[in-house]
Amino acid sequence: MLLLLFRWHVLRHARRHWLLALLNILAVALGVAVFVAVQVANGSATRAFEAGVDLVAGKAQLEVRGKLDDSIFPAVQHTPGVRAATPVIEELATLPDYPGEYLRLLGIDPFTNEPFRTFEIGNNGSPFDIERWLSNPNSIAVSDEFAAAHRLKPGDPLRLMVGSQPRTFTILFLIPMQNAVAGASGVPIAAMDIGWAQEAFAMRGRLSSIQLLLDDPAQADAVRQRLAAVAPPDADIQAPRQRSLQIEKMLGAFQLNLTAMSLVSLLVGAFLIYNTIFASAARRRVEIGILRAMGTTRTEIRILFLFEALIFGVLGIVAGIAGGAILAGSLTHSVARTVSSLYVLISINHPIWSGLPFASAAGLGIASVLAGAWVPADDAAKSDPVAALDHGARMERFQPRHLVRWSFLGIALLAVAALCCAAALDGFGAGLSFAACFFVLIGFAFFAPGVSAILGGIARLVPQTTFRLAAENLCRTIHRTGITVAALACAVAMMIGVSVMIYSFRQSVDAWIGRGIVADLYVAPAANEVIGLHSFVPPALIPDLEADPAVLAVDTYREVTARTSSGDLVEIGAVKGADRRNLRFIGGGESAKMRDFFSGQDVVIVTESFAHRHATKTGDTLQIRTPSGLASFRVAGIYYDYTSDRGLIMIDRQVFDRWWRDPGVNSVAVYMRKGANIAATATRARAHWSIRGIIVYTNAALRQRILNVFDQTFAVTGILRIIAILVAIVGISLSLTTIALERQRETGILRAIGGTCALVRHIAACEAALMATISTLLGIASGACLAMVLTWVVNKAFFGWTIQLQWPWLLISTTPLWIIASALLAALAPAWRAGRVQIAAALREE
Numbered sequence: 001m002l003l004l005l006f007r008w009h010v011l012r013h014a015r016r017h018w019l020l021a022l023l024n025i026l027a028v029a030l031g032v033a034v035f036v037a038v039q040v041a042n043g044s045a046t047r048a049f050e051a052g053v054d055l056v057a058g059k060a061q062l063e064v065r066g067k068l069d070d071s072i073f074p075a076v077q078h079t080p081g082v083r084a085a086t087p088v089i090e091e092l093a094t095l096p097d098y099p100g101e102y103l104r105l106l107g108i109d110p111f112t113n114e115p116f117r118t119f120e121i122g123n124n125g126s127p128f129d130i131e132r133w134l135s136n137p138n139s140i141a142v143s144d145e146f147a148a149a150h151r152l153k154p155g156d157p158l159r160l161m162v163g164s165q166p167r168t169f170t171i172l173f174l175i176p177m178q179n180a181v182a183g184a185s186g187v188p189i190a191a192m193d194i195g196w197a198q199e200a201f202a203m204r205g206r207l208s209s210i211q212l213l214l215d216d217p218a219q220a221d222a223v224r225q226r227l228a229a230v231a232p233p234d235a236d237i238q239a240p241r242q243r244s245l246q247i248e249k250m251l252g253a254f255q256l257n258l259t260a261m262s263l264v265s266l267l268v269g270a271f272l273i274y275n276t277i278f279a280s281a282a283r284r285r286v287e288i289g290i291l292r293a294m295g296t297t298r299t300e301i302r303i304l305f306l307f308e309a310l311i312f313g314v315l316g317i318v319a320g321i322a323g324g325a326i327l328a329g330s331l332t333h334s335v336a337r338t339v340s341s342l343y344v345l346i347s348i349n350h351p352i353w354s355g356l357p358f359a360s361a362a363g364l365g366i367a368s369v370l371a372g373a374w375v376p377a378d379d380a381a382k383s384d385p386v387a388a389l390d391h392g393a394r395m396e397r398f399q400p401r402h403l404v405r406w407s408f409l410g411i412a413l414l415a416v417a418a419l420c421c422a423a424a425l426d427g428f429g430a431g432l433s434f435a436a437c438f439f440v441l442i443g444f445a446f447f448a449p450g451v452s453a454i455l456g457g458i459a460r461l462v463p464q465t466t467f468r469l470a471a472e473n474l475c476r477t478i479h480r481t482g483i484t485v486a487a488l489a490c491a492v493a494m495m496i497g498v499s500v501m502i503y504s505f506r507q508s509v510d511a512w513i514g515r516g517i518v519a520d521l522y523v524a525p526a527a528n529e530v531i532g533l534h535s536f537v538p539p540a541l542i543p544d545l546e547a548d549p550a551v552l553a554v555d556t557y558r559e560v561t562a563r564t565s566s567g568d569l570v571e572i573g574a575v576k577g578a579d580r581r582n583l584r585f586i587g588g589g590e591s592a593k594m595r596d597f598f599s600g601q602d603v604v605i606v607t608e609s610f611a612h613r614h615a616t617k618t619g620d621t622l623q624i625r626t627p628s629g630l631a632s633f634r635v636a637g638i639y640y641d642y643t644s645d646r647g648l649i650m651i652d653r654q655v656f657d658r659w660w661r662d663p664g665v666n667s668v669a670v671y672m673r674k675g676a677n678i679a680a681t682a683t684r685a686r687a688h689w690s691i692r693g694i695i696v697y698t699n700a701a702l703r704q705r706i707l708n709v710f711d712q713t714f715a716v717t718g719i720l721r722i723i724a725i726l727v728a729i730v731g732i733s734l735s736l737t738t739i740a741l742e743r744q745r746e747t748g749i750l751r752a753i754g755g756t757c758a759l760v761r762h763i764a765a766c767e768a769a770l771m772a773t774i775s776t777l778l779g780i781a782s783g784a785c786l787a788m789v790l791t792w793v794v795n796k797a798f799f800g801w802t803i804q805l806q807w808p809w810l811l812i813s814t815t816p817l818w819i820i821a822s823a824l825l826a827a828l829a830p831a832w833r834a835g836r837v838q839i840a841a842a843l844r845e846e
Contacts, residue, residue, distance in 0.1 A: 014320030028316025031266040038262040039357030060211035066235040071815040081223035086112040089197040090208040092162040092531040107197025140174035273372030298381040304682025305377035355603030413443030425541035430797035444782035451484030470766035488775035496783025501790040519669035550676035565623035576653030610647025612800025645799035764831035
């Protein structure tokens with residue numbers, strides 16, 4: 001019987017009102033598509049790094065990483081518990097002929113690498129020729145994917161920027177990536193003999209890592225302790241998988257932010273499902289009354305509408321998954337650029353697929369559909385048969401008795417949000433900050449009916465007849481308009497909140513740049529723009545700049561990765577030069593702290609994000625593993641910095657040289673004499689050093705470059721905001737369509753007493769504008785609170801950054817204009833349909 005009812009009253013209705021059914025499907029599809037795209041992008045970024053680790057480490061169960069002297073290899077190889085060992089050189093090289101691209105070049109030992117290898121080297125199925133491999137110092141093997149992408153073949157030359165020197169290699173072999181480790185697609189890889197790699201990368205006598213297989217993997221901890229006795233003090237001894245897990249943890253906060261943004265789209269979609277199911281029930285109110293009068297139970301009516309939502313939800317999920325797969329392409333590349341800029345270098349040619357994002361999207365999509373459909377389905381099931389058969393009963397019986405109760409519930413939810421904020425800042429879990437965002441959005445959503453009633457009541461005082469009628473209609477249909485206002489307000493709040501946070505963050509970064517970027521010129525290898533701080537300036541560059549009479553001073557910067565005594569990865573930044581940067585410290589005392597820093601003692605300063613991540617205070621002692629052994633450094637101060645949420649330990653170069661003995665320099669800051677021609681010096685440096693792959697930035701150009709990276713980082717959130725707003729605007733159209741159905745009788749009466757079609761349409765347009773205005777005002781208030789949580793709580797709890805809240809008044813003031821314009825556009829179709837109502841049909845009694 002129930003299936004028969006479903007066929008008659010759901011499928012038949014869907015065929016007759018296909019546009020409403022399509023909107024149901026679209027509402028679900030958009031939310032699911034955004035969620036799928038974000039999850040695929042996040043998973044692809046993580047898997048891309050794991051693939052690089054897998055290709056380098058092969059089948060190794062342990063690895064010794066660091067700047068290793070190759071003389072320790074025999075001792076490591078013969079450590080008890082080690083079954084096999086192979087040395088590896090790992091370097092990154094940029095491609096001058098393919099700007100923006102790079103190769104992860106591996107130097108491998110063919111005699112010991114066999115048990116570890118995850119890829120084979122050859123030419124079109126021909127066997128590997130070890131004699132050719134060893135005899136040519138400039139021969140390399142590249143992945144077949146890379147060769148195909150650039151139309152390269154064996155025998156072709158390939159220029160690589162090795163350090164600061166371009167060098168031409170010959171492609172001798174190809175690496176079939178389909179035979180490599182799963183998921184490695186997209187990793188730009190090349191390989192060569194380890195001896196020639198040491199020569200090419202100026203690493204004679206040194207290794208990047210030693211990969212190990214164990215007699216008994218269960219005894220890895222015991223083997224690790226034995227290896228620590230023969231490895232350098234700063235060597236990292238761990239399983240390759242542990243390295244991947246550390247990167248996953250590093251990316252966790254960034255990926256969680258994207259996931260939270262995508263879930264807002266599902267939340268807005270749930271609001272729309274509420275509206276569309278209510279619209280469906282409104283169309284069939286008379287049918288529901290007839291069914292109830294004939295004995296159909298409330299449970300059967302409830303199931304009928306839940307099944308309707310579920311059917312459309314499943315179709316929406318399928319469409320959303322397909323759309324998400326398409327959207328994932330652009331979103332994945334955007335995420336990859338951001339991750340490479342801020343965290344770790346990755347390359348993704350195309351999204352890496354797995355079943356989990358699709359299964360999660362399906363589950364959350366169904367949950368949001370049923371949650372959104374439950375209230376209208378339950379409302380339809382509880383309909384009184386007599387009242388349902390009366391066209392005007394629905395409108396007349398609604399009494400906003402619960403407005404006060406809903407408002408108090410909203411206040412309670414905001415109080416819960418405040419408690420979550422306090423708990424997140426006190427260290428009870430950063431995830432509570434996102435819970436606070438959720439409770440802010442939902443709390444203000446509960447204010448929507450009350451605010452609509454109040455502002456609608458004020459609007460009824462306007463003497464203009466059309467507008468007063470629209471306000472009257474709004475107040476009498478709070479059961480419908482309240483939900484629409486809440487949905488649109490949530491979308492506006494998300495847009496305002498995220499925009500204010502990004503604007504505040506950008507202003508804080510701009511002010512930080514003004515204090516920290518004070519040199520006139522900045523000189524660095526161009527390769528560092530692609531592969532991070534892996535390349536060094538030529539040693540002759542610094543004295544060449546110092547010899548220029550227009551140059552006052554030259555400062556240097558070197559960044560290395562180290563580990564604390566507890567094993568945590570940390571970044572060390574070594575600076576050479578006087579106190580020229582105007583750093584701002586927590587607690588003040590800038591001058592005294594900088595004098596202490598440059599005193600030549602074992603003193604460091606750390607960024608605010610480092611202090612947050614590692615629970616560090618001024619005066620604490622940090623123990624860091626260096627090539628010369630375990631060293632203790634006193635923290636002289638904590639300064640504000642927005643370079644990375646991982647944080648940075650800044651150290652004086654003379655102290656760095658004492659412990660690290662590393663002459664490399666990643667970049668140079670040049671200070672010009674007063675009145676010197678900065679542009680002329682920059683031009684001369686570019687002309688002389690550009691052939692060595694060196695780029696020169698002026699102060700203004702570097703500032704703009706940093707802000708461009710910042711804007712690129714937050715470009716992903718712009719996509720999510722636009723989609724959420726589009727989904728919410730659809731709610732205006734749905735709500736007015738449903739209300740027009742409920743008002744058919746009174747519309748007929750209005751037409752019968754002389755009201756024109758234009759009047760009916762003007763009333764609908766005014767109501768849409770009124771709903772949009774209320775939504776915008778509520779959304780701006782909600783967005784302001786959300787911005788405070790995002791700026792003061794989420795950023796502090798997850799990243800440790802202090803951001804000064806600032807308001808983009810132009811964006812806030814213009815938001816009502818385009819929201820109202822969008823609402824009027826969305827109201828065109830339902831207003832036109834309302835104006836076409838047939839008077840006789842509308843006045844007919846059932």
